Amino acid sequence: MNKKEGQAKENLSFESICSTEVQELRYNKPHVLPIYASASFVFEDTEHSMSVFTQKEKGHLYSRYANPTVDSVAQKLALLETYGSDIQADCLLTNSGMSAISLVLSSYLKAGDTVLTQGDLYGGTTELLHKVYRNYGIKTITTDLTDLTQTEQIIKDDPTIALIYAETPANPSLRCIDLKRLSSLAKGHGILTVVDNTFCTPYLQRPLSLGIDIVVHSTTKSLNGHGNSIGGAVIADKKHTQTLWTAYKLIGLNPSPFDTWLLHNGLKTLTLRVKQACINAMKIASHLDQDHRVSVVNYPGLPAHPSHQIAREQMSLFGSMLSFELKGGFEAGKQFMDSVKMITLAPTLGDLDTLLLHPASSSHLNVDKAVREANGITDGLIRMSVGIESDSDLISDISQALDSIASIT
C-alpha cells in the first residue's frame, strides 16, 4: 500500500471524496491477471521517484513506457518464442502487427539502406515498405528467398542491404524459406534478419532458435485466436529490445491493457486450438487434393508441396493456412465463396472458426492482374484459414460449395 493511501481521508469535502482515487481493497492475489487500466503509477515519495527514474529500482511510470498487464503477457510470449533454447529474449507488445513491423524497420534502417525481402509478403508489409519507407530513402528489393543461391548473389551485388525480412510459410503459396540457411547467410554478411512468425506462432516454429535476430507477430491472428483484439509483438534478445524500446516509447506503440488481456485469454488455449486447426487443415487439404474441380492445393503438409521437406524440418506441424485454385477461374471463385454455408468470409486469419478469402474479388481487387498473378494470386485462388470446427462439417460445407460450381460451368 502506498504511504499516502494509509492517511485518513475523513476530513475531506464531498467533492474531494468523489474525485480522489480509492484505496484498493484487495486482500489476496487475483487468480487471473488484472487489467491495469491506469495511465500512470504512483510514487511513494521523491526518493522513490528518483530511484525509479534512474532505473536503480524497477517500477512502472507511465503506461506508454510499460504497464503491468502488458509486461506480464509480453514476458509469457518471450518465454514461448524462446522455448527449448537458452536464448534470453524480451518481448515488446505493440498495438498492431503493423506497428510491430514498423518498430523494427524504424529502429534499424536509415536513408540509403536497402531491405531484401520476398514478393509474397503480407500485402500491408509490402505497402509499408513501398509507400512509407521509400519516402525516407529506404529501398526494397524483392526476390525468391527460397532460392538462396540467387539471394546470396543479390547480397554480394548490393552492399546497402541492411536487413532481410521474411515470412514463412508465405501467403498464398505456403512456400517455406529455410530459416537456418538464410540466417547463416545473412550473418556472414553482417545483415540483420527479421521474420514475421504470425502464420506459425511459436507453437509451430521458433525462428530465434534457427538463428534469426528478430521475430515479429500480428497477435491479432492465432496468438489471440478469437478475433477480438488487434495487436503485435517483437521478440528478440535484450540487446535488440533495448534499442527497440527507444522508438517504442517515443512513437507510442504500446497496446491497450484490455486488448492485451484478451490476447492473454487466447494464449492460454494456443496449443489446443492450433493443434486442432492443423489436423483439420491436413484433412481438408487432402480432400481438396482429390477433387477434380481443384487444380492446385497449396499446403506444406502435402508430400507433393515444394516445401514439404523444409516444413518438416523447421515446423512442428504444417499449420492452419492453405490455399487452392479452382479450375473455373474468377466466376468459380465467386460462386464457391457465395455458396459456403457454415464457413465465414472474412479478411483475417487464425481465428477459432474457418475463414475464407477470395483475393481476386476482395483484398487484390485493385491490384493489377499481372502483378497479383506474379505472386501466385490467380482468379480462382481461395485462401482458407482453418478453424477448430468438426472436420466432417467443414468438408461437407466445402463439398456442397464445390458442387454448386458445376451449375455455372
Ligand SMILES: Cc1ncc(COP(=O)(O)O)c(C=O)c1O
Ligand atoms: C502475416 C501478417 N503479418 C502482419 C499482419 C498485420 O497485422 P495487424 O493487422 O495486426 O496489424 C498481418 C495481417 O493480416 C498478417 O497476415
